[in-house]
C-alpha cells in the first residue's frame with residue numbers, strides 16, 4: 001500500500017517541545033531490507049494471556065509476531081519480548097515503523113525517535129501515518145493546515161537550517177510547489193520558511209504555492225496587483241500579489257529593485273517611485289517597469305505607489321514597508337511615502353493591495369513614513385514612541401513603555417570621548433555631555449560629532465566654576481560664554497546645564513535660565529579612576545529613570561563605558577538623553593533642579 005497519496009493530509013500534531021533535532025547528516029544509513037511473513041495476533045480474537053512481557057497462547061510463548069492487546073500493537077521479538085524504543089522495517093520489507101519506550105507501535109502521530117533503524121542513538125522527529133508507516137519525502141502541514149514540515153527521505157523532519165528537497169521518490173515535495181532539488185529553510189522547531197523558501201546556492205526565494213490560485217482568492221473583482229522585488233545578494237524573487245509579502249522579514253537583506261503591474265483591468269495602471277541609498281528619489285515609472293538599483297548593492301528605503309487610468313476611481317492602493325529595525329510600518333495609500341527617507345534604514349519587504357475605493361485601511365495609520373529628510377535633528381512623537389532623528393541622519397526610536405536611563409558625562413570633551421561615542425553609535429544609543437566651554441574649541445570635531453549623532457550637549461560652565469560660590473555676574477558670564485562657543489561650533493545653545501561640583505542655590509537656578517541636571521547615580525569615577533568600580537557603581541545600582549554621573553576625561557571611565565553601554569542595552573535599557581528622559585517622565589523646566597526622572 002502506498003503511504004503518501006495525500007500530501008495535504010492534516011494529521012494530529014503532538015506536542016513539539018524541545019525539539020532541537022540533530023541535523024540530518026549525509027551518511028545516514030538505512031540497512032538492507034529483509035522481508036518475511038509476520039503473524040498477527042489479537043488477544044480479543046485469539047485468546048491467550050498477556051502479562052506485559054510475553055503473550056502466551058496454547059502454553060506457547062509467541063515470537064516474531066505482531067500482537068494487539070486490545071489497545072496497543074506490539075512486535076514480539078524472537079525472544080518473545082516486545083520491541084521497544086526502536087525504529088524498524090515492517091516485516092513487509094518496505095515500510096518503516098516505530099515502537100515507543102512502552103513497546104507501542106505509533107500510529108497517526110509524531111514520535112521522537114531515539115534509536116535509528118541501524119541501532120544508533122539519534123534524536124529525530126518523525127511522523128507515522130494511520131498504518132504506522134513513517135512519512136518519507138513528504139511536505140506536510142500541521143492539523144490546522146498552517147505550519148509546514150518536511151519529512152526527508154530518511155523520515156526525519158528537517159529543522160534548524162537549510163535543506164534540499166529530495167529528487168525523485170515520487171516528487172511529493174514537488175506537488176506542493178516546492179521544487180525537487182531546491183533548497184528551503186527549516187527553523188529549529190521544524191517549521192519551514194513559507195513565502196520565502198530560499199535557495200542558499202542560487203539565492204532564489206520562491207513561493208511554495210500557486211500564484212494564480214492566490215490571486216483569485218484575494219483579487220478585487222478579478223483585478224490584482226502583482227509585484228516582485230530584487231533582494232540584496234539574492235536575485236529577483238517570484239512575483240507575488242495582493243498583500244502577499246515580497247522580500248523577507250527574516251534575512252536582514254535590503255530590497256534593491258522593484259516592479260509592479262495590474263492584472264485583470266486594462267483601464268487601470270499602477271505608477272510607482274522609489275527612494276534609495278545615495279540616489280534618492282528616482283523617476284516615476286509604471287506598469288511592470290523595473291526601478292530601483294537592482295544588483296547595485298544600493299538599498300531601497302522608501303516607495304510611493306499610485307493608480308491612474310479611467311478605472312482608478314474604483315480603487316485605492318494600500319502598501320506598507322518592513323524596515324530594518326522598525327519592522328512593519330503602517331499602511332500608506334495612494335501616493336503617500338512608505339518607508340524611511342534620510343535615515344539610511346533599508347527596506348526589506350513590502351506588501352501592496354488594491355481595495356475598492358473608500359475602503360478602510362488594512363491597519364492603523366500612525367507611522368507610514370519615517371521622514372528623516374524633513375525631520376533631521378528633530379524628535380517626532382508618535383503614540384508612546386519618540387522618533388529621534390539625529391542631525392546626521394541616524395534614527396533612534398525611544399519607546400516610552402520601556403525602561404530608560406540617561407548616561408551623562410561631565411568636564412569634557414576629552415581625548416577619550418570619541419571612544420565613548422564609538423560605543424554609543426555601535427549600539428545606536430545616546431548620552432548627554434555637559435561640556436566645559438573653555439575646552440570646546442580644542443575639541444571642535446568631538447563636540448560636532450556628539451551633536452551630529454544625536455547626543456545632548458549641556459553646559460558645564462566656561463571654566464568649571466562652583467556657581468553657588470560665584471557672583472551673579474560670574475554665573476551669567478560663565479553661562480553666556482559657554483553658550484556662545486557651543487553655538488559657534490554646532491549652531492545651537494545648550495538647553496540644560498549641570499552645575500560644577502553639583503553646587504547650586506536659588507540664585508544659580510534663577511540666573512542659568514534652564515533646568516539644572518543633577519544625578520541619581522554618582523559613580524565617583526573622578527575619585528576612584530577605576531574601571532571595575534565605575535562599572536559596578538552603574539550596573540549594581542541602575543534602575544529605570546536614573547541619571548548617571550560620569551566624566552569622559554578619565555580613561556578608566558572611557559574603558560568602563562565599553563562595558564556599561566552594552567550591558568545596559570542587554571538588560572533592556574534604552575540609553576537616552578536627559579531631554580528624552582524628561583520628555584517621557586514628567587518634563588522639566590527652567591529654574592528647577594532634577595536628579596532623576598521616574
Ligand code: ZN
Pocket residue numbers: 410411460464500501
Ligand atoms: Zn565637573
